[in-house]
Amino acid sequence: MRFFGSHNRNKGLFSEGRDIMAYQQAKDEEQKRRREANLEVDTDTHVDLWLLCHPDNDVAIALFNTMLRLTEQLDLDVSHDDVVAWLATAIRCHPSNLVPRGEAITIRDKPTLPADPRGGDWNSGVGITQVCLLMQYLGKCSLNKLTLDERANVLFAVLRIFGDSDEVADSPHAQHFVRHLYTVEATQRTELIDALALIFFQLSNDVATMADAVRTMWKITEDEPLVMRLTVEILMCLCQRSEVVNNLPDFKMGDQMYCKQVKMIILDLTSDAHEQVPELHQKDELSNLVNEVFNLKRST
Structure with missing residues (x-):
């Protein structure tokens, strides 16, 4: 049984334009607050916006293609906090549910995606699809920022999401990302x-x-x-x-x-x-x- 199979059932998704605009406004306000407080500013908003949409949504497809083009042009570094937060948004759970106890406090606060009270067609299957697409993107990024303990945390998160080993076997992108994550110096x-x-x-x-x-x-x-x-x-x-x-x-x-x-x-x-x-x-x-x-x- 998948760990998050029942947890994600009937969760909503933000797919309408006004929802994305509201999220972007909140994101801009958060970045402004962090700049004023001399905190690190997360400029990688395109991943957050893409995760809001159903994978088959035209906006999501366009955003995802842009993300992949960026990875081919730039050597994009990702952090442990970003990877866990993105995985959690894709599967529609809190980041602390994906990491071991005692490690959740290391996850930097990011704008969260609450369940949409209007319902929608989001379910755990769609979440798995989006996670695999996310791994396709992450598989092209640099993981040099991740320590060995952080790599172990992300591996743990992936295993939490994929409750059935056949699901990983059927996704070449998931396999590639895990190998990318597991590959370190001898x-x-x-x-x-x-x-x-x-x-x-x-x-x-x-x-x-x-x-x-x-x-x-x-x-x-x-x-x-x-x-x-x-x-x-x-x-x-x-x-x-x-x-x-x-x-x-x-x-x-x-x-x-x-x-x-x-x-x-x-x-x-x-x-x-x-x-x-x-x-x-x-x-x-x-x-x-x-x-x-x-x-x-x-x-x-």
């Missing part, structure tokens, strides 16, 4: 894995959702140590055995030896985890995940 890769693992347990209380998130990351990155590490996080949380993290092998021993030793830890935790999962369906999901992790195969 010396930083293990730090990024650890950063994502540290917040991964907050993704969901549902085993199936967590398992789908692991499958999503494998389909996109084909990074076996990452998948092993995230699986251990799921099992540790189910068993309430946080001390296991202190016994994890060092990445310095190489991927092959690391995965071999982590598999032994997974075997040790699996039986305990089964006892902590009451529902048969959840037990099956857990068994399937462990079996898949032990038989990972790269796509050809």
Whole structure:
């Protein structure tokens, strides 16, 4: 089940000209206030305006094409706060719902988009479509401003939005953006894995959702140590055995030896985890995940 499937149902959208004009006026007033207070001014208003419209709206299509042309002409930098805020607007939720607890306070205040009381044809499916288009844009932008922890936060947000790994697999733009986000210098890769693992347990209380998130990351990155590490996080949380993290092998021993030793830890935790999962369906999901992790195969 998608995390935001029910949350976004029947949310309204601002598609009429007067709504866009009102939003732009509020945006201009906010920028004026920030200038007078010597605060950072967000000049990238075209993304905010585009997110207000239905993806099939003529205005939205024109704005989006302009955005893509800009990315081809300029090396556009985006910040962690902007990316999370834009993802949240696209799926129609508050940015704090997309990031781990304790990280929401880092999201810079941006004009929010309330639900339109008149209703409309916005739904979670449209939100997913707009998120994928947004990722097409972000995939062409520079992510150099993002720290490793911020990259992990954005990966977390993407996994929150895409509750089904097939949705990511069906979107080449989503896959490209996640690879773009996950691609760092070789010396930083293990730090990024650890950063994502540290917040991964907050993704969901549902085993199936967590398992789908692991499958999503494998389909996109084909990074076996990452998948092993995230699986251990799921099992540790189910068993309430946080001390296991202190016994994890060092990445310095190489991927092959690391995965071999982590598999032994997974075997040790699996039986305990089964006892902590009451529902048969959840037990099956857990068994399937462990079996898949032990038989990972790269796509050809």
